[in-house]
Amino acid sequence: MELKELGKTGIMVPEIGLGTWKYRGGVEPLEVGIGQGAWLIDTAEMYRTEDIVGRVIASRRKEVFLATKVSGSHLRRDQVLRAADASLRLLDTDYIDLYQIHWPNRSVPISETMGAMESLVDQGLVKYVGVSNFNLGELQEAQNAMSRNPIVSNQVLYSLKDREIEGRLLPYCQKQNITILAYTPLADGSLAGKSRSPGRNSSGIKALEDVATEAGKTLAQVALNWCTSHPNVIAIPKSDRVDRTLENCGASGWRLSSKQVKTLDAAFSTR
DSSP states (O other), X not given: OOEEEOTTSXXXXXXXXXXXXXXXXXXXXHHHHHHTTOOEEXXXXXXXXXXXXXXXXXXXXXGOXXXXXXXXXXXXHHHHHHHHHHHHHHHTOSOEEEEEESSOOTTSOHHHHHHHHHHHHHTTSEEEEEEESOOHHHHHHHHHHOSSOOEEEXXXXXXXXXXXXXXXXXXXXXXXXXXXXXXXXXXXXGGGTSOOXXXXXXXXXXXXXXXXXXXXXXXXXXXXXXXXTSTTEEEOOOOSSHHHHHHHHTTSSSOOOHHHHHHHHHHTOOO
16 A cells, blocks of 8 residues: 655655545444555545444554544634544544545634644644645635644545545645545546446546556546655545455555546546
8 A cells, every 4th residue: 555644744654545424334344444455444424434434443543543533513713622632532432544524514614623622632632633625725824723733634525526625725735735536536436437427527437447448447446546656645435345445445556547547537528
């Protein structure tokens, strides 16, 4: 598994992690993923999967980079602190590697929220602070509200089919060395060959199939490798099945050629 630096922390993490939104797979797929080198696990208080993640990491906490999130509806200072305490108990750990704000909330001053996040770092309960679903302006406001710690990541929707961040957010994060955690990197499942909407992105899927054949990889592996071919981007696909988890982990350790990346860029162009 290839590693990438998280922000400017000096900490190296897998370029393919394990997502747990709508996860119903039990412990085995996550354990297999960790064994394959995908030892970054992402969860959130609203996912209701922190308990299963806690069971998975119980005997291997130091082997895992653990990321979770506070809900966007819990961003008052006392709410952030209570949410972090609840997550720590469900995860059965005494620290969170990456604590993220799940989405912005305009009704709460960002300075109050970020102050709470920094307090958690000061207490040793959280190592690094990240955000999720923040657009460029919101990210900059959050950065400006931090006094002692950097924002190391922004978890956002990104895949061959969902490329809005390439306009302004991705270039900014790359310049600032803020890691993009790409969620739903296989889109609606068609990028993994699990479904296809007739007539929708048909030329793109055909190009994906052609590149997969040329590379000797599966559709999912090519789609994930396209994501991680971008600097500062880590993909966190979710799978409830061991075979799919193994397949996703096989998206690392090799690289699409620049020509193949350009072919996919053109086929899935948003312009």
